[in-house]
Amino acid sequence: MTAAIAVTGLTKRFGNRTVVDAIDLTVAEGRIMGFLGPNGSGKTTTIRMLCGLLHIDGGTGECLGLDIRTRAAEIKRQAGYMTQRFSLYEDMTVGENLDFAARVHGVKDRARRVDASLERMGLTHRRDQLAGELSGGWKQRLALAACILHRPRLLLLDEPTAGVDPQARREFWERIHGFAAEGMTVLVSTHYMDEAERCHAIAYIAYGHLLTVGTVAEVVAGAGLSAASVAGVDPELVAKLKSLPSVATATAMGARVHLAGPDAGALGRDLDGLHVDWHAEDPNLEDVFIHLMAAHPEGGR
Amino acid sequence: MSFSLARLAAMMIKEFVQMRRDRMTFGMMVGIPLLQLLLFGYAINSDPKHLPTAILDADHGPVGRSVVAAMQASRYFDVTSMPGDEARADEILARGEAQFVVTIPVDFSRRVLRGERPQMVVEADATDPAATANALGVLEHIALHAADRDLAGPHAGLRQGAAPFDLVVHRRYNPEGETAFNIVPGLMGVVLTMTMVIMTCLAVTRERERGTMESLLAMPLTPMEVMLGKILPYIAVGYVQVAFILGVAKLLFAVPMVGSLVLLSLVTIVFIAANLAVGFTFSTIAGNQLQAVQMGFFFFLPSILLSGFMFPFRGMPEWAQVIGEALPLTHFLRIVRGILLKGSPWGDIALDVGAMVLFTAVAGAIAIKRYRMTLD
Ligand SMILES: Nc1ncnc2c1ncn2[C@@H]1O[C@H](COP(=O)(O)OP(=O)(O)O)[C@@H](O)[C@H]1O
Numbered sequence: 001m002t003a004a005i006a007v008t009g010l011t012k013r014f015g016n017r018t019v020v021d022a023i024d025l026t027v028a029e030g031r032i033m034g035f036l037g038p039n040g041s042g043k044t045t046t047i048r049m050l051c052g053l054l055h056i057d058g059g060t061g062e063c064l065g066l067d068i069r070t071r072a073a074e075i076k077r078q079a080g081y082m083t084q085r086f087s088l089y090e091d092m093t094v095g096e097n098l099d100f101a102a103r104v105h106g107v108k109d110r111a112r113r114v115d116a117s118l119e120r121m122g123l124t125h126r127r128d129q130l131a132g133e134l135s136g137g138w139k140q141r142l143a144l145a146a147c148i149l150h151r152p153r154l155l156l157l158d159e160p161t162a163g164v165d166p167q168a169r170r171e172f173w174e175r176i177h178g179f180a181a182e183g184m185t186v187l188v189s190t191h192y193m194d195e196a197e198r199c200h201a202i203a204y205i206a207y208g209h210l211l212t213v214g215t216v217a218e219v220v221a222g223a224g225l226s227a228a229s230v231a232g233v234d235p236e237l238v239a240k241l242k243s244l245p246s247v248a249t250a251t252a253m254g255a256r257v258h259l260a261g262p263d264a265g266a267l268g269r270d271l272d273g274l275h276v277d278w279h280a281e282d283p284n285l286e287d288v289f290i291h292l293m294a295a296h297p298e299g300g301r
Numbered sequence: 302m303s304f305s306l307a308r309l310a311a312m313m314i315k316e317f318v319q320m321r322r323d324r325m326t327f328g329m330m331v332g333i334p335l336l337q338l339l340l341f342g343y344a345i346n347s348d349p350k351h352l353p354t355a356i357l358d359a360d361h362g363p364v365g366r367s368v369v370a371a372m373q374a375s376r377y378f379d380v381t382s383m384p385g386d387e388a389r390a391d392e393i394l395a396r397g398e399a400q401f402v403v404t405i406p407v408d409f410s411r412r413v414l415r416g417e418r419p420q421m422v423v424e425a426d427a428t429d430p431a432a433t434a435n436a437l438g439v440l441e442h443i444a445l446h447a448a449d450r451d452l453a454g455p456h457a458g459l460r461q462g463a464a465p466f467d468l469v470v471h472r473r474y475n476p477e478g479e480t481a482f483n484i485v486p487g488l489m490g491v492v493l494t495m496t497m498v499i500m501t502c503l504a505v506t507r508e509r510e511r512g513t514m515e516s517l518l519a520m521p522l523t524p525m526e527v528m529l530g531k532i533l534p535y536i537a538v539g540y541v542q543v544a545f546i547l548g549v550a551k552l553l554f555a556v557p558m559v560g561s562l563v564l565l566s567l568v569t570i571v572f573i574a575a576n577l578a579v580g581f582t583f584s585t586i587a588g589n590q591l592q593a594v595q596m597g598f599f600f601f602l603p604s605i606l607l608s609g610f611m612f613p614f615r616g617m618p619e620w621a622q623v624i625g626e627a628l629p630l631t632h633f634l635r636i637v638r639g640i641l642l643k644g645s646p647w648g649d650i651a652l653d654v655g656a657m658v659l660f661t662a663v664a665g666a667i668a669i670k671r672y673r674m675t676l677d
């Protein structure tokens with residue numbers, strides 16, 4: 001299988017701050033890659049470099065087999081980019097925005113394609129509404145419609161579901177899977193953990209460094225964490241659990257506290273020593289990410 | 302990626318749609334020419350009377366007195382001072398205390414009666430030609446008949462034909478002695494400079510400020526397509542303004558239009574393009590819309606001051622003329638005035654058109670070079 005995105009050493013500096021530091025990333029064609037990381041970790045910056053919107057300070061790579069440094073113009077024709085912040089024209093109607101995108105991309109049979117895309121996104125009845133008057137969820141649909149009008153081979157979606165209600169998020173992910181089934185490659189950034197489960201693979205970035213890549217199972221297994229569940233909600237107990245040397249993360253979950261640490265033996269011994277009611281359970285992605293961030297030199301706790 | 306007419310059309314359609322929705326810009330397009338026309342037009346229509354006049358009378362004779370009386374009677378001239386000597390008279394004129402100094406030489410009356418046609422010198426402060434033109438016109442008429450009563454009896458023969466004395470008018474401070482008709486044609490250039498630079502500049506900075514630049518840059522558009530797509534719609538707007546101003550100039554102010562309007566329209570494209578290129582260049586520097594407007598004024602001020610619109614070009618110091626020559630408005634003013642008032646043919650304006658073309662090419666090249674395809 002060929003790679004739709006293949007970059008190595010991708011680096012971006014703003015002034016003397018390295019915001020994206022030597023990222024290696026490969027996304028196989030037709031896959032949905034989740035791009036996770038806390039705010040300010042460099043997700044948007046990375047995506048912008050991939051589609052030629054930011055000058056690249058280091059590294060090389062290709063999107064759709066085209067060099068990202070020299071052939072950005074061709075990449076733009078075959079990729080669709082949905083920006084984190086709504087960036088279509090708020091003083092134009094839904095229909096006018098789509099018509100503009102279709103014209104710029106030289107879409108054949110424009111009127112019909114615009115109609116079809118309105119239909120597909122459930123936007124038909126809002127065609128004459130100004131984009132600026134749409135609510136968040138509808139703006140997001142419009143933005144998605146605009147970036148797939150030209151049937152791109154690569155979709156770059158930057159936090160497309162931020163601030164959207166669960167029902168709309170669900171529909172959105174169904175659409176994404178639909179696109180992938182049609183052969184599109186999707187790179188989608190998010191900070192919702194549950195969305196990671198919907199991706200074929202995930203990449204986790206923090207402080208501009210790519211900390212882990214793989215399927216969710218691979219990422220969790222690769223971190224080598226063990227987890228436990230302890231009965232109790234007492235804040236004192238949580239504080240005590242957190243201070244145990246074998247515990248990397250402690251999260252209060254309803255009536256129990258979820259713990260994770262790198263050493264299963266040590267964790268068991270520590271918990272037995274406290275005489276609490278506990279049992280082992282599977283570590284989750286969040287444990288892995290928190291652990292990876294903490295273990296990273298820039299994130300030392 | 303090569304230039305595509307379809308993509309250019311997409312850009313232009315988008316700009317037109319946005320233009321239509323933007324009340325502010327729309328108001329500017331119609332409001333500025335209207336306001337300026339009314340303001341300046343009022344100045345043109347006004348026919349200032351009671352202009353302060355100084356009389357330097359070295360004659361103290363009857364004919365001089367008759368002329369002064371006739372001048373007062375015309376209501377254009379108010380005698381406000383009677384300086385004792387020439388130095389004092391000069392001072393009065395220089396300070397603007399009087400608009401005119403009329404010098405009646407020694408023995409004036411006697412020489413008129415002898416039929417020697419002596420000179421009567423009128424110095425006019427012509428910095429504002431509109432203010433003095435009518436008064437000076439009236440003066441010619443006064444000179445013909447003012448002395449009629451004095452030329453009675455044996456001197457009656459002198460009443461016939463030309464005036465009995467020689468009226469010499471010196472226009473000071475404005476050697477060109479330009480007429481008020483200069484203003485409305487000039488206004489065309491001024492309005493275009495003001496609106497075109499700011500509007501293109503805003504059209505680009507707005508994209509950056511509203512964040513739409515990110516989507517625009519992610520689309521397969523070349524810098525040339527973006528630039529032309531932004532500029533061409535405003536050329537159309539510029540033409541609407543030109544037609545509007547010319548219409549008003551003709552209907553309201555009866556400005557003569559001697560030359561070819563076709564030639565004028567063709568040349569106007571170059572001038573509009575020059576200003577739009579400046580606006581586009583500014584937009585690559587300005588960070589937001591406020592800065593864009595400020596930069597627009599930064600260009601507008603020297604244009605209006607040093608182009609010959611406000612002050613006669615030949616009256617400016619040399620350094621100012623050098624700057625003026627570099628501004629497209631200077632050349633456009635010459636062209637418009639030339640075509641409308643003198644009926645200049647192509648040959649007479651070619652040099653000025655060439656200067657504007659050069660300016661446009663340089664500004665356009667800077668704009669394209671500075672326009673970045675990335676967000677940083
Ligand atoms: N144009 C810019 N100039 C300077 N710093 C920037 C710029 N864009 C982003 N940054 C900084 O780079 C870091 C990464 O930002 P970003 O890529 O937007 O992160 P994310 O999308 O993961 O939240 C942030 O600290 C942000 O402040």
Ligand SMILES: [Mg+2]
Nearest residue numbers: 043044045084
């Ligand atoms: Mg971001």
